[in-house]
Amino acid sequence: xxxxxxxxxxxxxxxxxxxxxxxxxxxxxxxxxxxxxxxxxxxxxxxxxxxxxxxxxxxxxxxxxxxxxxxxxxxxxxxxxxxxxxxxxxxxxxxxxxxxxxxxxxxxxxxxxxxxxxxxxxxxxxxxxxxxxxxxxxxxxxxxxxxxxxxxxxxxxxxxxxxxxxxxxxxxxxxxxxxxxxxxxxxxxxxxxxxxxxxxxxxxxxxxxxxxxxxxxxxxxxxxxxxxxxxxxxxxxxxxxxxxxxxxxxxxxxxxxxxxxxxxxxxxxxxxxxxxxxxxxxxxxxxxxxxxxxxxxxxxxxxxxxxxxxxxxxxxxxxxxxxxxxxxxxxxxxxxxxxxxxxxxxxxxxxxxxxxxxxxxxxxxxxxxxxxxxxxxxxxxxxxxxxxxxxxxxxxxxxxxxxxxxxxxxxxxxxxxxxxxxxxxxxxxxxxxxxxxxxxxxxxxxxxxxxxxxxxxxxxxxxxxxxxxxxxxxxxxxxxxxxxxxxxxxxxxxxxxxxxxxxxxxxxxxxxxxxxxxxxxxxxxxxxxxxxxxxxxxxxxxxxxxxxxxxxxxxxxxxxxxxxxxxxxxxxxxxxxxxxxxxxxxxxxxxxxxxxxxxxxxxxxxxxxxxxxxxxxxxxxxxxxxxxxxxxxxxxxxxxxxxx
Numbered sequence: 001x002x003x004x005x006x007x008x009x010x011x012x013x014x015x016x017x018x019x020x021x022x023x024x025x026x027x028x029x030x031x032x033x034x035x036x037x038x039x040x041x042x043x044x045x046x047x048x049x050x051x052x053x054x055x056x057x058x059x060x061x062x063x064x065x066x067x068x069x070x071x072x073x074x075x076x077x078x079x080x081x082x083x084x085x086x087x088x089x090x091x092x093x094x095x096x097x098x099x100x101x102x103x104x105x106x107x108x109x110x111x112x113x114x115x116x117x118x119x120x121x122x123x124x125x126x127x128x129x130x131x132x133x134x135x136x137x138x139x140x141x142x143x144x145x146x147x148x149x150x151x152x153x154x155x156x157x158x159x160x161x162x163x164x165x166x167x168x169x170x171x172x173x174x175x176x177x178x179x180x181x182x183x184x185x186x187x188x189x190x191x192x193x194x195x196x197x198x199x200x201x202x203x204x205x206x207x208x209x210x211x212x213x214x215x216x217x218x219x220x221x222x223x224x225x226x227x228x229x230x231x232x233x234x235x236x237x238x239x240x241x242x243x244x245x246x247x248x249x250x251x252x253x254x255x256x257x258x259x260x261x262x263x264x265x266x267x268x269x270x271x272x273x274x275x276x277x278x279x280x281x282x283x284x285x286x287x288x289x290x291x292x293x294x295x296x297x298x299x300x301x302x303x304x305x306x307x308x309x310x311x312x313x314x315x316x317x318x319x320x321x322x323x324x325x326x327x328x329x330x331x332x333x334x335x336x337x338x339x340x341x342x343x344x345x346x347x348x349x350x351x352x353x354x355x356x357x358x359x360x361x362x363x364x365x366x367x368x369x370x371x372x373x374x375x376x377x378x379x380x381x382x383x384x385x386x387x388x389x390x391x392x393x394x395x396x397x398x399x400x401x402x403x404x405x406x407x408x409x410x411x412x413x414x415x416x417x418x419x420x421x422x423x424x425x426x427x428x429x430x431x432x433x434x435x436x437x438x439x440x441x442x443x444x445x446x447x448x449x450x451x452x453x454x455x456x457x458x459x460x461x462x463x464x465x466x467x468x469x470x471x472x473x474x475x476x477x478x479x480x481x482x483x484x485x486x487x488x489x490x491x492x493x494x495x496x497x498x499x500x501x502x503x504x505x506x507x508x509x510x511x512x513x514x515x516x517x518x519x520x521x522x523x524x525x526x527x528x529x530x531x532x533x534x535x536x537x538x539x540x541x542x543x544x545x546x547x548x549x550x551x552x553x554x555x556x557x558x559x560x561x562x563x564x565x566x567x568x569x570x571x572x573x574x575x576x577x578x579x580x581x582x583x584x585x586x587x588x589x590x591x592x593x594x595x596x597x598x599x600x601x602x603x604x605x606x607x608x609x610x611x612x613x614x615x616x617x618x619x620x621x622x623x624x625x626x627x628x629x630x631x632x633x634x635x636x637x638x639x640x641x642x643x644x
Contacts, residue, residue, distance in 0.1 A: 030160040030191045035147045037204070038166050038185070040140035043122040043133070047147045051116060055109045059152040060084075060093075060116065063145040063198065063331040064101040066130065067323075068277045068315070070337050071396030075120075075131035075146055076101050082118040086111040101332060102152065120147045128400075130201075130284070132273040139205030139226040140167075141267060141284060145198045145331070156330060162191040165202060173204035174224025176263045176281035196454075198331070199279045199316075203265035209233045213244045213264075220261040221247050225292075227268035232289045239292065245638065246306055246358040250313075252637035253354070255444045256451030258317040264305055268292065276304045278311030280454040288519065299515035302369070303360055307351030313447040314347050321458040340392035341484055342464060345418020349426075350443070352419065356634035366634050367620045368510045370423070370496065373416040374503050375527060375618030377491035381552040382410035388417055389484050404563030407551045417491065421483050424495030427629050428479075429472040431498065438633070442471045499630040501620040509617050522548060523577045527616040528584060529594075529609060530554020531561060535577055545575045547598075555611035561598060568604065569597035581615065588614035 032050040039046070051060075064074040084091045084105060091114060096102040107114060122134045130143040142165060150159055164186045167173060177200045178190040192200070205226030213221040223243060227233040243264075251257070263282040270289045277284040285304055291297040320343055322336025337343075356366040377383070391398060392414040399412060426439035446459075446467045465476045483492045496503055505527055513524050523533045530551035534543045545567035550557040567575040570583045571594065583594050593608040622628070 030162040031148075031150065033144075033148055033161050033163045033197075034166075034186070035142060035144075035163070036166045037135075037140055037142060038168050040122075040135040040168060040204075041137045043124060043135050045120040045122065045142070045147055047116075047118050047120060049116040049149060051114050051149075051151065052112060053107050053114050053151065055107045055111055058105050058107050058114070059096070060103045060105070060149040061099075061152045061332055062101045062149055065331050065333065065335055066145055067198070068279070068311075069129045069399070070323075070335065070340065071399055072101075072334075073129060073131050074101060074331070075123075078121045078123065078131070078146070080119045080121055082116070084117075085115045086113065099332065103149070116149050118149075122146075126271055126273045128273055129275055130277060133271060136228055136269050136271045138207055138228045139203070139267060139269060140171075141265070141272070141286070142202040142204070143198075143284070144201065148197075150194060152332070154330075157193050157195050159194045160191050161194060161197050163189045163197060165189070167204050168206070171204045171206050172208040172210075173202050174210060174222065174263055174265055175202040176200045176259075176261065176279070177202070199454075200282060201265065201277075201279065201284050203267060203284070207233050209235075211235070211240060213247050219257055219259060221264075222261070223264045223266060225266045225268065228271070228289050231293065232268040233292070235292050239298070242359040243305065245636070246309065246354060246360065248638045249354050249357045249636065250309060253350070253440055253443055254313050255448040257312075258451055258454060259312060260453055262309070262312065264309070266305070276308040278308045278315055280312060280316040283308035283311070296515035296518040299365070299512055300519045302365075302512075303351045303355030306354040306358065306360060307347055310347045310350045310354065313443075314350070315343050317455060317457060318447050319343070319456055319458050321460055324456075324458060335396075336393075337395045338389060338393050339459075339461065339464075340395055341388060341414045341418040341421070342459075344392075344412075345414050346422050348415045349419040349422035353633060357636045357638075359636075363631060363634055365511060367501070367630065368512050370419075370630070371503060371618040371620045372510065372512060373419055374491055374493055374496055375505070377413060377417045377420065378493070378503075379407065379526065379530075379551050379554075380410055380413065380491075381408050383413075383487070383491070384489055385487065386410045387485055387487050388413060403548050406549050418484075420492050420495055421480075422495075423499065423630075423633075424483075424492060425468070425476075425479070426633060427495050427498045428474065429468075430629055430632070432472045432474065435632075437471055439471075440637075442468055445470065496620065496630075497623070498626065499633070500623055500626040500628040501630055502623050504619055504621045505616040506619055507615045507617070508619065509615070510619065513617060523580075524617075525556075525580070525584075525615075526551065527618060528613060529556040529561075529611060531556045533567060533577065533580070555609050556596075556607070559593075559596070559607040559609040560605070561596065561607050561609075562600070564600070566599040567596055568599050569595075571595050572597075584611075584615050587612050 029052040034048045036046040062074055062076055064072045066073045084093050091105050093103045093105040096104055123132055126133045134141045166186050179187055180190045181188045203224050203226050207227045207230050209225045211223040213223055225233045259281040265282055265284050267286040268289045268291055272286050274287050287301045288297050291301040320339035355361045391410050430438050468476045517523055521535050525531050532548040534546040534548050547563055547565050549563050550561055569575055570579050573579055587594050590612055593610045596607045598607055
């Protein structure tokens with residue numbers, strides 16, 4: 001029966017060859033990805049890929065749902081010049097009609113590799129997230145999701161990519177990827193999975209500085225800085241000391257690290273969007289050019305880096321089960337973002353707490369920030385119809401929503417309002433346990449040991465409730481239901497009030513408001529007239545006096561002022577920000593209305609605003625009848641215990 005045995009052996013051999021490489025115990029050939037960013041100052045990136053394939057139908061996809069951006073923000077419209085070929089012969093492709101991020105083609109018989117070439121055209125406008133402007137004449141950020149196509153498959157994390165990058169001559173770079181060599185102007189990186197690649201952006205620039213935040217210690221923490229000028233990248237020694245303390249404070253809080261090394265990527269430019277985007281072993285932080293130089297710009301940057309750093313634990317390591325895009329690497333599938341009040345809200349809370357503990361913000365600024373959040377959420381008219389959870393579920397819509405009528409629509413309130421809710425949870429635990437336990441204990445148990453290389457551990461609502469009950473028994477499900485899932489006409493101020501403080505309004509402008517106005521030229525009359533007003537600081541400019549938004553029910557809205565109208569005059573005098581503030585002070589305690597002449601699409605009218613309360617701004621005032629738990633929350637853990 002030798003012949004039948006031979007046929008059996010042949011059949012088995014053919015069956016094995018038909019299995020995916022991973023199931024045969026073989027490593028799949030990597031996709032060779034080359035990104036030529038040498039023309040980054042022109043905002044054009046040239047991409048070539050060599051993709052292992054099999055003959056037959058093939059679908060190549062461009063990443064659509066981008067982790068951390070919580071939406072289908074992959075900039076498909078900025079891909080241009082796509083050509084696919086094999087052995088020098090072009091292969092026709094067709095875009096899928098039901099998915100704008102997918103291309104279909106037929107791979108000819110005998111072809112094992114196709115070549116894809118295209119350009120990524122970075123926008124010039126500084127709007128959006130990673131799909132916004134990514135390059136200037138002096139710097140660039142390479143987000144790998146913008147410069148790659150990959151074969152569609154059930155689990156794309158089986159894909160291995162071998163990336164390389166060419167930068168403009170003389171530019172330096174920082175990334176959590178491991179460089180394996182340089183040749184011919186190209187930086188070669190060690191092969192990585194698709195998830196790791198998309199999770200590892202590269203910052204580069206002509207004006208460059210790298211600072212080691214934990215010299216001699218493991219894991220390594222590096223701060224990479226690129227700016228549009230040599231002056232921009234200079235850092236005050238005191239500020240640097242705060243960032244070093246930030247690393248120590250996270251160690252004391254979480255008790256473990258879930259990365260091999262960490263890279264803070266800090267972009268200083270007025271010509272790219274200002275935002276932060278979390279990654280497991282790095283963070284992409286983009287702020288104004290003079291954010292390390294000017295006091296107001298420092299205040300506006302505030303706790304951005306501490307927020308994104310916190311995400312390494314809360315968001316990348318511990319992740320809601322509905323946000324598993326980065327686990328299966330199915331960047332084409334929609335996400336379920338209902339738990340963003342944990343993912344982003346708890347991170348917002350601890351980003352600010354760690355900012356206070358590390359000295360990035362003084363105790364006064366820490367309280368100011370909480371007061372501003374509390375007042376802003378208490379003035380969201382949309383809370384009368386929209387529960388907080390819906391702002392999380394609809395995050396993909398709200399991130400890109402217009403600023404006009406935001407108070408009635410609600411925005412991404414799961415950031416600031418959730419901070420108020422987690423503050424209340426922290427205060428509640430401290431009171432129930434007589435100060436023996438706090439939300440810190442929840443974080444250490446939920447996000448902490450064991451540490452090690454990057455990993456993902458998902459959770460559900462029930463997991464959060466169970467972990468909190470392990471720290472302090474309470475009806476946590478009911479606690480969150482009333483604050484997250486139910487419509488509530490007032491902001492959740494219990495945490496502020498029970499922490500020994502109360503929200504009050506005075507005519508003293510907070511430092512953070514003053515800094516924000518100086519940087520953005522968006523003027524705050526939110527708690528007096530109920531409007532914000534755009535301006536460039538001088539009358540006569542196109543945006544001077546344009547009403548950005550109104551609070552329904554507040555005096556200006558009641559008088560007929562609406563978003564998009566332009567303030568022309570105040571009490572008969574040409575509008576300026578100072579003239580309007582003078583009118584507020586003059587009307588305080590009086591009876592005569594403030595007369596606003598407004599232009600509404602070439603039509604003029606006078607709105608008589610019946611308001612006599614003067615300027616109003618939120619502050620926290622000490623309530624001596626209760627213990628000062630807020631100060632205890634912001635107190636450094638490392639200075640008290642010596643822990644690193």
